[in-house]
Amino acid sequence: MRHxxxxxxxxxxxFLLSGIATAAYAAWSASRPVASAATIRSGTFGLDARWVGxxxxxxxxxxxxxxxVVQLTHQGDGRxxxxxxxxxxxxxxxxxxxxxATGPDVADCGTTVVTPGAWSTTRATGxxxxxxxRTTLGAGSAPGGSAAFTVQATARNQPST
Amino acid sequence: MTAAPRPPRATAAxxxxxxxxxxxxxxxxxLVLGGGGAAYAWWTVTTSLxxxxxxxxxxxxxxxxxxxxFLSYTVRWTAPPLPALPAGAxxxxxxxxxxxxxxxVQIGTTTATSLTLAASTVPNNQTSTVTVQARVTHxxxxxxxxxxxxxxxxxxxxxxxxx
Numbered sequence: 001m002r003h004x005x006x007x008x009x010x011x012x013x014x015f016l017l018s019g020i021a022t023a024a025y026a027a028w029s030a031s032r033p034v035a036s037a038a039t040i041r042s043g044t045f046g047l048d049a050r051w052v053g054x055x056x057x058x059x060x061x062x063x064x065x066x067x068x069v070v071q072l073t074h075q076g077d078g079r080x081x082x083x084x085x086x087x088x089x090x091x092x093x094x095x096x097x098x099x100x101a102t103g104p105d106v107a108d109c110g111t112t113v114v115t116p117g118a119w120s121t122t123r124a125t126g127x128x129x130x131x132x133x134r135t136t137l138g139a140g141s142a143p144g145g146s147a148a149f150t151v152q153a154t155a156r157n158q159p160s161t
Numbered sequence: 162m163t164a165a166p167r168p169p170r171a172t173a174a175x176x177x178x179x180x181x182x183x184x185x186x187x188x189x190x191x192l193v194l195g196g197g198g199a200a201y202a203w204w205t206v207t208t209s210l211x212x213x214x215x216x217x218x219x220x221x222x223x224x225x226x227x228x229x230x231f232l233s234y235t236v237r238w239t240a241p242p243l244p245a246l247p248a249g250a251x252x253x254x255x256x257x258x259x260x261x262x263x264x265x266v267q268i269g270t271t272t273a274t275s276l277t278l279a280a281s282t283v284p285n286n287q288t289s290t291v292t293v294q295a296r297v298t299h300x301x302x303x304x305x306x307x308x309x310x311x312x313x314x315x316x317x318x319x320x321x322x323x324x
Contacts, residue, residue, distance in 0.1 A: 057214065060217055062297070091216075154207040155205070155207075156203040156206075157203050
């Protein structure tokens with residue numbers, strides 16, 4: 001039993017030596033420099049979010065919607081997605097609806113609802129998205145009230161194709 | 162009796178064994194966290210757009226109420242200024258009276274800015290206060306203004322009314 005560690009050590013050394021011997025008979029290999037040196041660099045990512053013009057959501061009558069358009073422009077590399085959220089729309093009877101749009105005009109607003117907090121489809125690098133913000137006073141509303149609301153836009157990158 | 166000191170090799174082996182479990186746990190934790198992090202390895206930016214104010218149109222009460230009468234009485238008022246109404250919206254005026262401490266009673270409606278009412282719309286031998294409210298209806302939603310300042314109406318001998 002006293003010689004057991006030595007036996008183990010001898011076995012390990014023998015194994016290592018046999019491994020080296022195997023490596024000595026490994027397949028042939030060759031290396032060549034790549035002709036044109038590739039540059040690896042980190043990307044950038046940003047979002048420019050703004051109102052198109054100065055939309056007014058004031059002086060609303062019941063069921064008399066007001067619409068503004070938000071422009072979201074991707075900056076940087078890669079593809080991207082966006083999501084929107086609305087806070088502070090606390091006026092009784094006020095509904096704020098987000099709709100997909102094809103351009104910066106109110107007439108470009110579609111009928112497809114953009115769900116707050118849900119990611120959009122993946123969009124191309126540097127592309128611009130438009131979203132309509134529509135406010136409506138419905139049941140439960142009353143004359144004379146007001147509330148400030150904020151639209152928050154979040155973007156995240158997606159791998160390039 | 163004193164215990165013999167352990168040989169240095171045994172001490173090192175014991176230290177290695179003690180180190181092994183935390184290393185394994187740490188590696189597993191690192192893989193889990195690292196793997197989770199890789200799933201969320203997006204860049205994210207958030208921007209708040211300038212706040213906007215949403216406001217309901219103001220609907221003021223009619224003003225400058227006047228009243229004249231003998232066997233009936235006519236109430237006139239000035240319509241409140243209204244921002245442009247959407248197509249399909251309607252405006253009408255509700256005329257009510259309050260007598261004593263009783264709840265207001267609606268006694269007429271009109272889309273004009275005056276209304277002639279029968280003497281019987283106010284209680285006999287009592288003084289009532291007549292007020293007017295503006296009401297806008299659109300898309301099934303109704304907004305009503307506050308009541309205007311009131312005018313007093315008295316009915317006497319059942320058929321005579323004075324303001």
